[in-house]
Amino acid sequence: MRIYYRAPDAVVTSDHFVHRSTAGTAAFPIRDLREVCLGRTRGRSRTAPLLLGGALLCLILAAPLQQFIAVFLGLAGIATVGAVVAFRGRPQLWTLQGVYQGETVTLYESPDGRVFHQVSRALRRAIEDGRPPRSSDDLSAA
Structure with missing residues (x-):
């Protein structure tokens, strides 16, 4: 198992993406994540x-x-x-969303752009490395 990113709030390995927050811990198998995308939302102002x-x-x-x-x-x-x-003046949150088991879920949120992009790059690498390798037969012309 390869570790792409490890911090108190998120862990990205070759098998799982784990997000720890005050609401709880959510773990997603990398092979089940689809359509992962980045976004920005406004934070909540009290x-x-x-x-x-x-x-x-x-x-x-x-x-x-x-x-x-x-x-x-x-x-x-x-x-x-x-x-x-x-x-x-409320902070903007960076959000990482994807489709997990047919439902759109928020995988990760952070107001810190630097940390957010580290997590998103690690997840992108884990997804890309988890794809099956292409066969040379798929590329040959008939």
Whole structure:
């Protein structure tokens, strides 16, 4: 068994691709993986919804308290700007997806492009090395 990549979050060997995450460990036999492709998705932002909720709360409180309306509108504006910045500044995740036993699965995700590309190159090599060798008879003309 040849090891192509080994780290705490992923192991790529000639036989298996193993991904360890907080959600659990997933292992995929290399020979059963099809249509492996790379992609990028936006990460999840937890700050933006909280800031938008704070802005909405400020606007709700501004209506009955007329003497503090300028303060509440200012806070709502600051919270809205913060939500926009948090939403736009969220990290992009690199994703590695493939078809395993007829279903599309996410094999690996990482916000670190360098580590992600190391894992994807290792998986690509494992898949290519696992293919059966071509016979010279297949290439001959009849």
